[in-house]
Amino acid sequence: MTGLYTADQVRTAEEPVLARTPGGALMQRAATGLATACLRLVGRAVGVRVTLLVGAGDNGGDALWAGAALAGRGAAVTALLLDPGRAHAAGLAALRRAGGRVVTDAAAAGLGRADLVLDGITGIGGRGGLRPAAADAVARAVAGPGLLVAVDVPSGVDADTGAVEGEAFPAQHTVTFGAVKVGLVVGEGRGHAGVVHLVDLGLDLPAPAARQLTDADVAALLPDPGAGDDKYSQGVVGVHAGSATYPGAAVLCTGAALRTRPGLVRYAGTAADGVRAAWPEAIVTDGRPADAGRVQAWVVGPGGGTDDEARSVLAEVLATDLPVLVDADALTLVSREPQLVRDRTAPTVLTPHDREFTRLGFDLGADRVGAARAAAAALGATVLLKGDATVVADADGTVFVNGTGTPWLATAGTGDVLSGVVGALLATGLPAVEAAAAGAHLHGRAGQLAAAAGPLIASDVVAHLPAAVHRLTDRVR
Numbered sequence: 001m002t003g004l005y006t007a008d009q010v011r012t013a014e015e016p017v018l019a020r021t022p023g024g025a026l027m028q029r030a031a032t033g034l035a036t037a038c039l040r041l042v043g044r045a046v047g048v049r050v051t052l053l054v055g056a057g058d059n060g061g062d063a064l065w066a067g068a069a070l071a072g073r074g075a076a077v078t079a080l081l082l083d084p085g086r087a088h089a090a091g092l093a094a095l096r097r098a099g100g101r102v103v104t105d106a107a108a109a110g111l112g113r114a115d116l117v118l119d120g121i122t123g124i125g126g127r128g129g130l131r132p133a134a135a136d137a138v139a140r141a142v143a144g145p146g147l148l149v150a151v152d153v154p155s156g157v158d159a160d161t162g163a164v165e166g167e168a169f170p171a172q173h174t175v176t177f178g179a180v181k182v183g184l185v186v187g188e189g190r191g192h193a194g195v196v197h198l199v200d201l202g203l204d205l206p207a208p209a210a211r212q213l214t215d216a217d218v219a220a221l222l223p224d225p226g227a228g229d230d231k232y233s234q235g236v237v238g239v240h241a242g243s244a245t246y247p248g249a250a251v252l253c254t255g256a257a258l259r260t261r262p263g264l265v266r267y268a269g270t271a272a273d274g275v276r277a278a279w280p281e282a283i284v285t286d287g288r289p290a291d292a293g294r295v296q297a298w299v300v301g302p303g304g305g306t307d308d309e310a311r312s313v314l315a316e317v318l319a320t321d322l323p324v325l326v327d328a329d330a331l332t333l334v335s336r337e338p339q340l341v342r343d344r345t346a347p348t349v350l351t352p353h354d355r356e357f358t359r360l361g362f363d364l365g366a367d368r369v370g371a372a373r374a375a376a377a378a379l380g381a382t383v384l385l386k387g388d389a390t391v392v393a394d395a396d397g398t399v400f401v402n403g404t405g406t407p408w409l410a411t412a413g414t415g416d417v418l419s420g421v422v423g424a425l426l427a428t429g430l431p432a433v434e435a436a437a438a439g440a441h442l443h444g445r446a447g448q449l450a451a452a453a454g455p456l457i458a459s460d461v462v463a464h465l466p467a468a469v470h471r472l473t474d475r476v477r
């Protein structure tokens with residue numbers, strides 16, 4: 001599990017270390033870690049051309065000290081001071097001592113031929129997007145050949161939310177200090193941070209603001225069936241989705257549930273013929289959910305319509321004391337009658353995309369973690385807000401940010417697949433927030449495996465779920 005932290009949490013955790021260590025010691029740890037990471041990334045120091053983009057605060061200090069270390073090992077280092085009067089004095093002196101060049105004109109900073117560019121414009125103290133001089137330097141860096149490495153946080157990215165107002169540094173790698181900041185893995189920040197490397201500063205950190213599951217975490221939540229298990233004991237999931245005219249959502253959702261946890265899937269609805277033809281393993285009825293037989297969790301909504309019949313099915317399922325995943329058309333119905341969810345005591349997972357989220361009546365600004373958390377608290381439910389980095393928030397404030405996936409997953413039907421995956425995990429008895437977060441992780445991994453063969457369609461994601469489970473658990477089933 002990776003803990004994700006806010007800038008304030010990191011600053012608070014730094015205070016006792018700053019108080020008990022000599023001045024500058026923490027920055028030395030940060031800069032040494034940064035220089036080491038850069039050496040690993042470029043492979044050598046001698047003759048490597050490095051440009052430092054240096055802002056007015058300690059983030060620039062980190063870049064200057066790391067630049068001094070690289071210069072000391074034979075790199076040709078140029079520092080571009082964006083706010084010359086306020087550059088970190090000790091770092092600047094160290095760079096000069098090590099033989100680095102210092103310039104104030106972006107055209108003279110060697111960005112057109114740099115091997116490595118370090119972005120030390122702003123870190124956790126940055127506010128708003130890049131200012132014009134910084135934006136000009138960053139544009140030159142992007143146009144040049146150098147590897148783009150952000151120091152602590154890509155400048156212009158809000159460390160807490162991932163929001164980008166205007167422009168930000170599009171890093172290929174981010175070397176971050178003390179703790180991974182929330183803004184590096186969510187929203188626009190995720191795309192700007194590239195690969196995140198953590199330099200341990202030995203901070204005593206509090207409970208994280210949010211979390212990210214690893215493959216090992218998800219494997220631990222998906223135990224192999226034991227010798228005593230039968231088709232019922234692995235969790236039976238019920239699916240109500242699709243329609244006679246549009247059976248696709250039902251087929252994808254049922255297939256995903258089967259491929260995630262192939263104990264037993266019961267389907268109820270008017271797409272029965274289509275589901276029967278695609279998945280002979282499912283137990284199918286064209287009746288109502290109550291006709292389906294016993295299940296441990298329900299998935300309701302994908303392709304199910306929003307008419308009176310769909311509303312009555314949703315109300316029937318939500319009136320049970322079972323975990324329920326509410327998706328797609330059923331979210332539209334909930335937006336009309338949120339008390340259907342609010343009145344429940346059993347777990348409910350809602351899986352909106354952005355438009356469905358706002359339709360539910362919640363503001364969706366650039367702070368996706370905050371928005372999902374607020375919606376979960378208001379509804380007393382688990383909210384899985386889909387996106388490039390899917391956010392899962394529980395009513396108690398627990399948040400997971402998903403780290404897997406591929407842009408290729410932005411295609412029709414993958415949401416139906418996700419619902420089936422999470423539904424299957426809910427039926428195993430996992431707490432709703434864990435089922436949702438693990439399901440998002442697994443769905444993302446299946447998407448990555450499918451995309452390795454080229455552009456994917458939703459059925460490919462279903463087909464790759466067993467391999468994704470196998471990869472996570474590294475065991476043959």
Ligand SMILES: NC(=O)C1=CN([C@@H]2O[C@H](COP(=O)(O)OP(=O)(O)OC[C@H]3O[C@@H](n4cnc5c(N)ncnc54)[C@H](O)[C@@H]3O)[C@@H](O)[C@H]2O)[C@@H](O)CC1
Pocket residue numbers: 014018026027028030031055056057058059060062121122123124125126127128129130131134151152153156177
């Ligand atoms: N506190 C510490 O002891 C440590 C801090 N470290 C580094 O220090 C950073 C935080 O340093 P600071 O608090 O000095 O803040 P930053 O260096 O992140 O930025 C603050 C400075 O940038 C200016 N600024 C804010 N927004 C700007 C924008 N959009 N464009 C241009 N300039 C802008 C501010 O006026 C201020 O002078 C961390 O991100 C990390 O890199 C590390 O060295 C580890 C130790």
Ligand SMILES: [K+]
Pocket residue numbers: 059119120121122123150151152153154155
């Ligand atoms: K930075």
